Every structure is written in C-alpha cells, then in structure tokens.
Amino acid sequence: MNKNVWRSRPFIICCFVLLALIISGMFAVKAGKFYNPTTPFVGGKLQPPSASFWLGTDELGRDVFSRLLDATGVTLGLALISVVLAMVTGTLLGMVAGYDVLPIATPVILFIGQISVIFPVRWLPLIIVLLFGEHAFGMMMSMFFSLWGQFLWLIYDEARALKGRAFIQAAYMSGGTRWGILKFHVLPYMVPTVLVLATLSFRTAIGVISTLSFLGIGLQPPTPTWGSMISEAQPYFFQAWWLVLFPLLALVVSVLAINWIGHLLGRKWSVSGRAKLQKRGDSRAKSSIFT
C-alpha cells in the first residue's frame, strides 16, 4: 500500500501540476511565445480578458497571462525551497531541543528560535536581508528564517508532550539514543502537524516574497511574483477583478496541490494505523461518534 503512494493518481497529478507550473514559468516566456511580461502597453490599460489577452491586462497594459507565467517559476521555486528548508530545520531542531539531544545546544536553539517568532513574519526579512544582502541568498535566508520558528516551537512543545508516554520509555529500554528515539518514534507523530504547517507556511512564504519586493528587497519590479501581482492589484480590486483573481487562482491551486502532496507523503511517512485504516475502511461504517 505504502509504495503505491508514489504511483497514486492524485500524487502524480499534483506533482504534475506543480512541475508544469514551474516549467511553463521558466520556458514559456523565455521562448517568446507570449507577450513580454514586463513591457508596458502591449495592450490597453486594465483590459478585461479577451482573445488576445487571455487573462486581461494590468494597470500598465501588460499582459497578465505572460506575467503570471513569468512569476510562476520564481515564486514557486523560492517558496518551495524556503518552506522545505524551514520545515526540515524547524522540525529537526524542535525535536532536538524538545528532547535535549544536545543539552548544550538546546538553549541556543530556543534562543535563536525566539528571534524568529518574536518578530512579525513580514518584518524579520527586512533585518535578515540587511544582514545577508539583498540577493537571492538573502531573500531565501530571510524567508527561511521567518518561517522556521513556527515549526520549531510547535514541534518543540509537541515533542515535550510526548516525553511522558510509555512507548518512549520502552524505546529507551530498546537501547534508543535520544536521537534514535526522535527519528523512530517522535518524528512519525509530528509528520501530520508538520505537513499541515508546511502548507500554511507555503502561503506565508509567497506573501513574504511580495512583501519583500514591496519594500524593494529581492525581486524588483517589473519582475512579477504572484504575491506582488496580487498586492499590486489591490487598488484595482473593484475595477479589474482579473488582476486579483488569476494570480490568486494560481496560488490556491498550488496551495491545494501542495496540501495533497503533503497528505500523501504524510501517509507514506507516518501512516498511523488509524489513518491507514480509515482510508481502507468502509466509510459507511455505522460506528461513528458523530452520527
């Protein structure tokens, strides 16, 4: 059953959608098939979708469709990388701190972790970028750094809550080191929470990218990102719905796709007996507490 996750239809579809988005973003525009996404006034201002401008034009008469495509690669790429980085780091360090794997490191981890959550999500990037520079690296660091704290703290708390469980003691009896127990017992418990949090963070990351470009850091206009397309469309919300709707659709689709992938991966990595059974089981089973 587990192996099938890789081959299951939804998984393939989701991966395909994401890949298609990234690839189309990378190549379609460069191949010159569409309007140049940064050239103003290839069409009229704020034109609704039409045959020549599939998704309409924006306030500077740029083609929304090609902008959207152009934004895709960068947005998805950056957001995915930083979310995955934040997820892995936050989870690992959260568990390491929660279990005192390296007793000296624990206060340090928590210390740094606090910085990440103490600042509002959209704030920290500014400071980080100042430290690391305004290049892709700085951007990534800032996104990463503003996201990982949430993982760290939730996992930290969750991990500590698991400490009292008997099976953890049983694992010590089996000769588990702290690290081994984390890997073997704690991680599977965390996977569902972490994956959901990752989906949420993905959305945050896209917001952070746009905040950064709003503040003039990182990707500069006219290079579009989904987030900046959406936030730049705010003044035209009532006049030009297509400016908000299409990037938003792209965002929603990718969030859903990522959620699906997370769900399927979660099933692979940490199938709880129940989760697995629930899927297999007959949903008509009468014995639900809520019927």
Added chain:
Amino acid sequence: MLESKHLQKTYTWKPVFRPGVSVLAVRDVSLQIRAGETVGLVGESGCGKSTLARCLAGLEQPSDGGVFYHGEEISRLSLREARVLRKRIQYIFQNPVNALNPYRTVAQLIAEPLQHFRVGNQKTRMAAVQRLLDMVELPIDDMDKYPAELSRGECQRVNIARALILEPEIIICDEVISALDVSIGVQILHLLKTLQRKQGYGFLFISHDISRVIQISDWIAVMYMGLLMEWAPAAGFHAEALHPYSQVLLQAVPSLIPGEFVDHPSTAVEIPDPVFPQHGCPFHTRCPYATDVCRREVPAFRSVGQHTVRCHHAEAVR
C-alpha cells in the same frame, strides 16, 4: 547478576495549591537475580512491584539505595551510560499497548532494538523478526499491522519479541503472561525456560498467577506495601510459605473446581494506603497473628530456615 540493595522509591506529587503527598512505592528492598535463575515476584496489586521492576531496569531513579549489575552500581548512570546495559537488561512493560508506538508496524517495533544498536542489515533484521514472531506464536501476517489492530495479548507478544531480540542476560517480565491464554502462556514460558537453560538468562517474573510463578521460578519474592515480605526457594513454596501474607495469597488462588468460591475473611479488611503507612508491620491490619509488636515495629528481614522473612512471628506461623 542483578541486585538491588535497600532500594527505596518515593513518588512525590506536589500540586500547586495543595500540600504535596508522597507515595512510598518501594521500601528498602534487597533482592538478587542470578544467572540462569528465575525470581518470581508476587504481591498485592499496587504494592510496588512494577516500580521495583522499573528501578531495576533503570527506567526510574531510586530515591535511596541502589541497583547493582555485576557489582557495579547502575542506578545513577546517565541515560547515555546506561544505554549499553539495554543489551543486557530488558524490561517488558506491564501495559503492552502503551509500550508500543501506534505509528509503527509490528515488524518495525520488534526490529527496533536491532536498529538502535545497528545490528545486522535490513534483511537479517527481518529474518530475526520473523523468527521471533514465530517464537511468540504470532502469524507472520501480523508483521505489517499496527498496534491498534492487535488484541492485547498480541501486543504483549510483540513486547516479548522485542525484548528477546537483543538476547539480553536479564529479562524483567512485568505480568507478561496475564494477557495471554493459558496455552500460549505455557508456550511462551517454555520458550523463556529454554532460553534460560541454553544461555543462562536471569528472569524477574512478576505475576499474580502464583501457581504459575511457583512453577517456573527458582526463588519467590513476596511484596506487600513496598516491603519485601518473604524470599524463599520456589520449590515447595506453596506448602511452606512462612509469611502470613504469603499464606493468604496461596489460599486465595482459585481452584479449577467449578462453583467453589470462598469468601476470604482477610480480604474484606480495608487495604492500607502507601501514602500514610502506619507504624509497624504493614500487614498487621489483616494478619491473624498480629500482636502489639507488629503494630509497633517494622519487622526485620531475617532468615528462618531457607526462607528470609519479614515477620515477628515467623517461627510461630510455621
């Protein structure tokens, strides 16, 4: 091989706004488990058997006294230092379900110790798992199940398999067969005995099933209210138990004769509470032989014949 000396364990519980209470779970217990021998531990429920076992296994730090393995104190080791001992000393939890991570399959759980100690590769581990599953009478099909899909007895067998896989010297079994039917129980006991014979395992066997305990043990230890009451060879224990409590226990064993139910007068007496232990012998409230001395002083642990007994009137009882 493994012994406890004057082991003491108190649980203190301090609620924020109320005065704290402390439970004297184990009081001054000294016992030894020798290679190739089985010690059967019986006693009142809640008298501290599990606590003692957990202290011996190193899962809990004794409040006083110590646990010695081959003469070396192990009860104050750090977790890291104690880790090597896990290969030697294994503990099978009284509650089989809680001791299994619900997110792991049976095979993964049984192979866990091998993984922690990096023994063998995936293939040899799976082979070992299959062998053990067979030993504990679980179908190979169950390998991919999750603990939630097993019955309690099956969980218990998974725990046994997991404890056995490292081939330890000492296994502390906390009520391992109580969740099993008699037939499988016997199989498992034979398995353990065989291992003991072949490899000189030492067992601490905690159970309420005294008849079984006597059958398989070399020594019997009887606990009451955290105190070790009697320590005696198992052979003939059912007839020669010295301590009044041991005798009460033996009398209360239900026979296999249908309908024969005896209400034991001694059981009707209120059971003392470990939080506020009274003076004197803890058993005096239920003891038919109780005298003033019993109410005043905790009896010493002394030898009477082959037995070691904590009773003022051991000779008289005899």
Added chain:
Amino acid sequence: NQTSAQTGQHQTKSTSQGGQQTLVIDDLSETRDLTTIDPLNKDITLPRSMVYDSLFVKDKDGKLEPSLVQSYQTKGNTLEIKLKHGIKFQNGDPLNAQSVKATIEKILHPDPNEESAFTSLLANIKQINVVNQWTVDIVTAHADYILPQYLTNISIVDAKQLAKGNQYQTDLNGTGPYMLADWKRGQEVVLKANPHYWGKKPQFKKVVIKYVPDESTRIADLLSGHASIAADLTPESIDRITSNANSHVVTSPGDRVTYMSYNFNGPLANEKVRQAIYYALDRKTMTADVYGKYATPATAPVAKGASGYVDAFPLSDYNVAKAKKLLAEAGVKAPLSISLHVGQTDLDVAEVIQSQLKQVGIQVHIDVLAQGELLDPKQLNKPEPIMFIFTGLDNPEEDAYRIYAPTFSSESFIKPFGYKPSAQVAQLIQQYLAAPNLTERTQVSKQILDITKQQAAVVWLLQPANIYGVSNDIEWHVDGATQIHIQQIQEK
C-alpha cells in the same frame, strides 16, 4: 470633552438633518499633520491653514490678497505691514505686530534641535522692526518682491505663547476660522468652528480630518457617508466614485512636479548622455498612459500659470533619433545599463521610462526603495550609473524659486551625488528673487532654465493632479488652488 466622545461616529448631513454640522475629510498625504501639528514646522498642513491665518492669501487667480494685513507697502528693502485691528487669537490675546515679529524670528532661528521648512524661504529677511502695535517693518537683505507670496504660507502665532516654549506646537492657538478640538496622533484632527472669527463665519460646526491610509477605505468612507471628502485618490478610482449617485469627483492641479535625476557617475557624468535620456522620453504618452487625463506633462519645473513659468521643455523635444545621435556622440556602447531608483508611488512611471529608454538602447533596472532612502547618499553614491525618480518638491506658493533654490543653488540636494552647480545659475537665482516684477522674473527664469537644460541634470516629467472624491451634499469650487481651502467648501 463632548467632542472627543462623539468623534467615533461623525455623521455627515446625509444622516443628520438641519444643516451640515460636520465635515469629514479622509486624507493620506496629510499624514504629517498627524505625526505633529506644529504650525511652524511642515509645509502643507490642512488643519494649520484652518486654525491659523497668514498675513496674505492668494485669490483664485493666484493674485496676492491681504488677509491679516490691512495694507502693505514695499519701500526698497523694507516691507511695511499694517495689520487689521481687533483680531484676536483664540485664547483671547490680540493679534499685534509683536506676534508677527516673534513668528518670523522663530522661523528664522529655530531651536537647534528643530527645523522649520520655512527658514530657507525667509532667509532674505535681515531684521523685523515693530513700528507700533499694528505696524511692522520687515527688512530684507535686498529687495524681495516674492516675500509677500511666501508669507501666504506662514501662520502667525501668538507671541505670548511662543515665549512660553514648545507649548505652541501642540496647543494650537491661531486667529483662523477653526479651533483645535482634539488631536489623535496618526488618526485624526478634530476642529471646531471659532465663534469669534473675524472674517466670514465658518460653514461647518466641526471639521474632522482623518488619516485613512488605504485608498479603497477612503472611498468606502465617502460612499457610505462617513466622509464628505476623500482626498488623494488615483485616477483608477474615479469610476467608482462617479458611478455612485451620491458622490462626484473634483480635481485640482497638483503643486508637485515629478522629476528624474542622476548620480552623475559613469556614463551619466557625460552631459550628452543625460541629454539623450531627456530626448528619449516621451512625457506626453507617459502621462497619458499612467495618469490618463489626471496629470499634465511637465514643460517646466512649475505648473503653467505659476510665477516663473517658462515653456522651456516643450513636449516636442521628444526625439528618439536625436537621442540616439547624442548617445553615439557620447561614445557609449549600445546596451547601456542604468539603475533606476524609485519609490513605490512612482513605480508605474518608472516602468514606462524603462520601456521608453529601451528604444534608444538603454537597459534600465528598476530598484524600488523606501521614499526616505531615495536621496540617501548611501544609495546614490555608487560607482554605477543610477537614475532616480522623485515625487517632487512642495510648492504651495507656486513660485519657481521654491524649485530653483534647492535644486540648482549651491545648496542643491543633488550636489552630493556629483552635480556641479554653476555659479552663474546661483547668481541668476539671486537675481530672480530680487526681480521687481513678473516679467523680469520670467526672463531670469528663462535664463536659468536654458542653462540647466543644457546641463540636463534633472528631467521634469509630469505633474499629477489632486483628485478628490466629494459627497454630493457639499459643493466645492476648487478655483485652481492646489490645496483644500476650507472656505471654498459649502454645504448644499
């Protein structure tokens, strides 16, 4: 403190009957009022213009009219002012020559840790002599005909209050039609009518100026009747307002000219390259594209009609061929790469410039900066060529000096980035200030512009209009003024 309790629910006429009680103005650019209301500090402040009177005002044709002044006379270097009698400050103190003197002196010699935006305007003033209680002589270094113009913008503060220290900064006490009722920093200023006002009775019992940073909320306030005027709108919102039956749009010419300048490094050190950039920009299309009809392409640093206006940068200058030729003459290799620093507000303009300059082979990289960072030497003093767009200098007096002095004089703000102010221009600017009449001033202005056009240090791009959404309950004739004049607004 009834007012402050009520301020939560300012209702305009639509909901309260019997005459308009309260005028609510939602605005954005007046944020500075909401960080401080110091009457002597910042440039355009709506509440200040309502609480205080100045010596002079401008009428709708831009002509100077006396306000607090009864009569005035220029004798050489001296401006003699006779004040109206019987005017009282809101705290009861009489308006007198001392107050005028004290106010101007306070501006000329601000506390070292304070700054006044007016100091440079009045820098010519040498001395102020109180002749009698209502007469004051202002002596300038040389004849200064613009001074009365500048005085239109100076609030006259009570001398007694000034003497008391900093209290005047928050405890507004003017001679104007309204008095301060309440001030919540960053939120709103509440004014109430001054019952003892010496001039025309104020129309509204109460005026509330609210800081509403988001445009759509300003419009929502207007459309829902929570505000009578929504200021600082963009052209895109106009449809939303006009499509509503209860509101209409009023526009007034803006007083700021958006311009572009350089850091004079690399190829930009070359005059020809800068000229090429100027010729390559099509201001007319740019304006139409970005602002539609709600802006005018700039043909001078000031608007048409302002004093000192000369059509020195005709729109017909747009000439790609010439630009290319100039570039070739300058000897720069074809794709020339230049950064363009811009604030968020002018991003659209920047993107148009980017595409226009591409035609002459200049590759522009847009870099969005916070408004405050734009002129930071740290950003501009880099070896690579940088252009920057700036939203413009305040010019409420609508006089070219306001632009010339900070741009081309030796105090030029682009000087730190490599601009070399010419002595000749500096001298012409002094001349301009001393010019006795408009014709002469215009002449000097033309000379200045000709020289600076050659230098091509600044490109004057366009002049956005002010757009207001106005409730149909009130009537407002803008009369060509660049800011809100409360007395122009009437209830219907």
Added chain:
Amino acid sequence: MQSHPYLLDIRGLTTSFAVADRTISAVNGVTLRMHSGETLAVVGESGSGKSTLALSVLKLVQKPGTIQAECIRCHGKDLLNMSERAMRSVRGKDIAMVFQDPATAFHPMMPLGKQLMETVRTGTRKEKKQRVLEMLMRVGLPDPERQLRSYAHTLSGGMLQRVMIAMALLNRPQLLIADEPTTALDVTVQANIIGLLRDLKRQFHMGILFISHDLGVVAQFADQVAVMRRGNIVEYGSTEKIFYHPEHPYTRHLLQMAPRLGSELPSPVEIDRHA
C-alpha cells in the same frame, strides 16, 4: 415492558476488519444467549475475538470494523438497528463495560474522580461523589479520596483496573461486560472483586459477560462458559460441563495447560494450529 427470555441475545454476529487487501473476521458468526443474573464466561485463545465480541455488543467497534449480525438484543431491545442517540442511553446505563486495558482506557489528562463522576447520571455533585467513593471503597481501593484527584498514570495497573470496575458498576447496569477485569489484580483482591460482582449479581439480577484467561476464576464464578477460537465459539455450555466434560480438543487442551498450585509447568503440547 414485556419480559424477554434473554438478557442478551446475539445471533450470527460477524465483525470484520478490512486490513490491507484482505478482510479479517475477528468474530465469525457468533451466537450467544444469556439470562439475567447469569454469568457467561468467554475464554479462549488470545486474539480469538473476545474483546471484539464485547465491543460489538455495544457497537463500539472502531472505524474500519463492520458489524453484521442477525440480531443483537438486550432485554429485547434491538441494539443492532438502534440509533446512535438511543445507544448512548443504553451504554453505561443498561450495559456497562470494563475494558481490558485500563491504562489506555482512561483519559490521561482528566482526574479519575471527574471521569467517575461524569458516569453517574443522576444526583447532585455531592451525591455523585458519595456514590463514587462508596464504589471505590467496595472495590478495595486504598484512600479513594486521594485517587479521585490523581491521574491515570500515577496508579498501578491493578488499582486502575479496580477503578475501571468501579466505574462500570456505578450505574448498576443490567448487563456488565467485563473484559479480563482481574488480570492485573493479585489473588486476594481478585477474590474480593469476584465477591463483589457476585453480590451485585445477586442483588440486582445483573448479567455478566465475563472474559478471562484465568480458568480458575471462570470455574468459580461463571454459570455458562463459551470457548472461543479464531473468531468462532468452539464450545458452549454450563461451567460444569465445560470443566468436567470438555468435548472440543481445544477446550481440553486449555484445561490441561491451566496452572494448578503445586504442579509442574505442563509441557507444551503442539495442538493443531490450523484446526
């Protein structure tokens, strides 16, 4: 209410779990009947479906499990087709259950007292508490006052089991389903509990479905015995019959293996595993 011959009437009960690609029938067409005031003991192989049978009666089988039966009746009430809402009033009141695994069966974060009190359906807080204390006393728990405030993980296995039994008995159910209620108890306490159950049975005419591995207890306590193996009932009859005249080889095997004081550990007889 018309009187029904049977307190519990199960016919053709099959409970199956879909696991991976196959379906496991944990209980396979079981038919059982018991009268009020009667004790029916279910013994059998570990994993033979005893607990599942017990849960099926209350329709508490967890999600992947499905129950099929011809009928499940308690006092004539059709449990099988009863709505969840109606079941709720039956559970805990008419039919109470003692779970096999007290350590997981209690809410880990709620004081035991609270869990006990919420089981009592009638009366004021004080009355409830009184009743709970009384019941805890009867199951022989030391210092019940304190245990009310403590949490499940601080009690020993046997103590928890007693609390569990007390909880089930609080509402004086007509049918008590006790899944290995005495495994964690020492023999004296066990005798005590059995005595208590007997008294209650006599007093309230309570029926007990008693699942156990301890043949001694079964022999002393049960009226009827069902022997289960692999989801099936292989033998069913009165206690005397089962103990004195076992018919099925598995029953005989079990009896042979049962521990007796003073005897040797029986040698493991390979019994036909796939019968």
Added chain:
Amino acid sequence: MTQGIIQAVQRLFGGLMMLLMVSMLLFFASRAMGDPTYSILAVDATQAQKAAFRSEIGWNEPVWLQLLVYMEHTITGRFGVSYELQQPVRQIIPPYLWGTIKLVGLALPLGILGGIVLGFLSLGASKKIERIFQGVLLCLYSLPGFVPIILAIEIFGVKLKWLPPSGSQGVQSLIMPVLLLAGAEAIKSGILLRTKLQEVLGEKFIVTARAKGVSPLRLQVQYLLRPTLSLVVSFLSLQVGQLLGSTVIVENIFAYQGVGSLAVHTLSTRDLPLLQGCIFVPALIFLCFRFLTDLVQPWLDPRLRQDGQRVMA
C-alpha cells in the same frame, strides 16, 4: 512541577537576554540602513539643518558610544526619543499599543474558538467530505488579506451601511477588523487542529467515554478537545507574537491606530528609537505569553508533571 517552573523562569530570562540581543541587532541593522536624516528631514532641508539633526540624534558620535547610550536606554526601558516626532517613545507607543492589544486581544480568543469549531466541523463525516472541507479552508486561507477586508467594507460599510468602514474609536469600528482577523486566525488554527483531532480520535479512551454513554458535547470538549489543548496553547502563544505585528494590513485598510502600521511607517523613516519600541514591546508581550505557556503546559498534561520519575529526555 517546581522543576518546570524553574525551567520556565530560566527560559524567560533567556528570552529577556535575547531581547537585548535583538535590540543590538536592530541597532546595527538600522546603522546599515543608513542615515535617518534623509528619511526624516525634508528634501530641501539645508546642510545646516541636516547637521543639526545629526548632532541631535547623536549620529556623529562614535558608534560604540551610540550603542552604549542605546543599550542603556533599552535596559532602563526608556527607549529614547523618537527622531521623527521628537517625543519620548514611551509616550508615543501606548495609544498605538492599546489599539493593537484591543484588536488582538479580541481577535485571538475569538479566532481560536472559531478554529475549534472549524476543527470539529465535518470531523466525523466521510473521508471525501473531510477533504473537501479541508480544501475549502485552505482556499480561504490562501486569500490575500485585503480581499476579504475590502469586500467586507464594501458589503457592510458601503452597501448595508451597518458598520463604519474606518476609524479606531468606538465599539462599532472594532467589529469588522476583529472579526476579520479572528476569521483568518480561525482558519489557520482550524486547519492545524483538525490533524490533531484526527489523532486523538483514534485513542482508546474515546471508546471508553462512548461506552459510558457520555453526551456528545462532553465527548467533544473533554475527550477530543482537551488532549489537543496543549497544541492549541502552544499555537496561541506563537500567534500572539505574530499577530501583534501582523495586523498591519488590517490596521492600514481600516485606518486603525496600531503598532503594526506605526512600525512599518517607522521602518521607512529609520526612526530607530521608535522602531525599537515598536518591536520591543510586542516581543516582550510574546515572551510573557511564552512564559505562561511553559507554565501551563504541565498543568494541561499531568503526565509532564512527574518530578519523581526519571526524566526520560
């Protein structure tokens, strides 16, 4: 228990130390941002004015001296005087902070409550419905902040005229911002809570409770929700920190006076003392919440309270 308290106190002190470090970081970051003169003074300010300003804010002093003064201000909690407003930061912040606290203090509990409701909705339903529900929640979550806000203003402010579109006085003008913030919180916490609830749903004690015939409400609150509380609390403490500064969009659109928008404004003017105040105070509040969380966790889960037991990690 006591051990836990000691730990929590230690953590609090660690947090305070960290605040100092963050302050220091802020100092260097703001140095790196550059001279505030340019962002605060008018474009056409004269050199003399600029010089006066610089000397007033001490920009010309050696860096270490500035840092020293700054840190002294930080430690004594004075925060210095705002460059832009020429007023002690301690006087400027309170009204803004109060605004934000009102907003967050109302929105957060409401949001968590809503999240709990959302978490429970469709929990027992079929797999398919559950996934659809989760999808809907995620879609809502993906909406950029301004969309629901602008729509709400349009509907309730402009069309229905029930509530004022802007302003920060009176209860009425609080309703919309609070509800919108709470909604966003609810969706976020709801999504997170659902996974946890699903985990709890499989626990054995749920079966026990059902076997007792516990009422559905009690079952959901005591048996399903209660075990997730530690996650909820931990999430809540995180959100306190996040929300205190993330209300910018709401504050901006509703023209609501709060720390968030003040901070953004301050950031662009490089007004270090005020900026520090804007960050420091919410951070301090967050730390306090974190401290409370550390204290509350063992109270929520008695299994964490074992002093006597060997600490297993």
